[in-house]
Amino acid sequence: MKLRFTKMQGLGNDFVVLDGFSQSLSLDRQQLLKLGDRHFGVGCDQILLVEQPHHPDADFRYRIFNGGDGGEVEHCGNGARCFVRFVRERGLTGKRSIKVETAKGLITLEMGENGLVTVDMGAPRFAPAEIPFVADADTVIHSLQVGDRQVEIGVVSMGNPHAVQLVADIDQAAVAQDGPLIEGHGRFPQRVNAGFMQVLNRGEIRLRVYERGAGETLACGTGACAAVVSGIRRQLLDHSVKVHTHGGELAIRWQGEGHPVWMTGPAVTVFEGEIEL
Numbered sequence: 001m002k003l004r005f006t007k008m009q010g011l012g013n014d015f016v017v018l019d020g021f022s023q024s025l026s027l028d029r030q031q032l033l034k035l036g037d038r039h040f041g042v043g044c045d046q047i048l049l050v051e052q053p054h055h056p057d058a059d060f061r062y063r064i065f066n067g068g069d070g071g072e073v074e075h076c077g078n079g080a081r082c083f084v085r086f087v088r089e090r091g092l093t094g095k096r097s098i099k100v101e102t103a104k105g106l107i108t109l110e111m112g113e114n115g116l117v118t119v120d121m122g123a124p125r126f127a128p129a130e131i132p133f134v135a136d137a138d139t140v141i142h143s144l145q146v147g148d149r150q151v152e153i154g155v156v157s158m159g160n161p162h163a164v165q166l167v168a169d170i171d172q173a174a175v176a177q178d179g180p181l182i183e184g185h186g187r188f189p190q191r192v193n194a195g196f197m198q199v200l201n202r203g204e205i206r207l208r209v210y211e212r213g214a215g216e217t218l219a220c221g222t223g224a225c226a227a228v229v230s231g232i233r234r235q236l237l238d239h240s241v242k243v244h245t246h247g248g249e250l251a252i253r254w255q256g257e258g259h260p261v262w263m264t265g266p267a268v269t270v271f272e273g274e275i276e277l
């Protein structure tokens, strides 16, 4: 079976995007893993499927799979921006404001005027059951045993689960060692994306994320939203924050509890191709 794909990236978080309007997309896990494989396939952090919606109010259905393990996930921030650019560049819609059906419900994606893409990422959730996270109480900070240490984390659902910890120096953070321990920690029954945040000042952070099902990526959009929200809840950050990642910068805005998180950043088409699966 031959499949046409578009390779895209948002801050170096890279995607294989598949158009389900012009070809059939019934892929099994082996085929997803091959698409994600950097040696034997195309290679990407996530695979994005653009399909006909089931929901009457949606313009598209958008499904996301992690490239490392082929697991389907609920949300992807950098992917959402690439999705918007993809459907507009292919002429699948002329709308600037696009309603998209995801595994966690409807979201609205908006194309900005300056080439950047702004996305309403939805309202974050914190109740342990909604992450899901095993905890005795619904507090802003939880203590988590990681190896032989206790680490203080904030837990946030952006549709997908995040655990955010503060670090003094992002370049020295134990991302490769602690990332997998946190990702697969028994208190996160659906595993978790592990964020490491250095606060530079009230309007700027540096961030690295060890992603569930993908390992450390150059940037994680939902991770940036979760980190900013967690920093605001800890009263360390203002409502508008610049997030520096290894792949570049994102602008994140959040007005507080009950409000959506807005994310602005780039989305770039790299190349198109065809693969035999």
Ligand SMILES: N[C@@H](CCC[C@H](N)C(=O)O)C(=O)O
Binding pocket: 013, 045, 046, 066, 073, 074, 075, 076, 077, 078, 079, 160, 161, 193, 211, 212, 213, 214, 217, 219, 220, 221, 222, 223
């Ligand atoms: N890179 C993404 C997040 C992708 C999903 C994540 N690995 C998960 O399993 O939840 C982003 O930009 O948000």
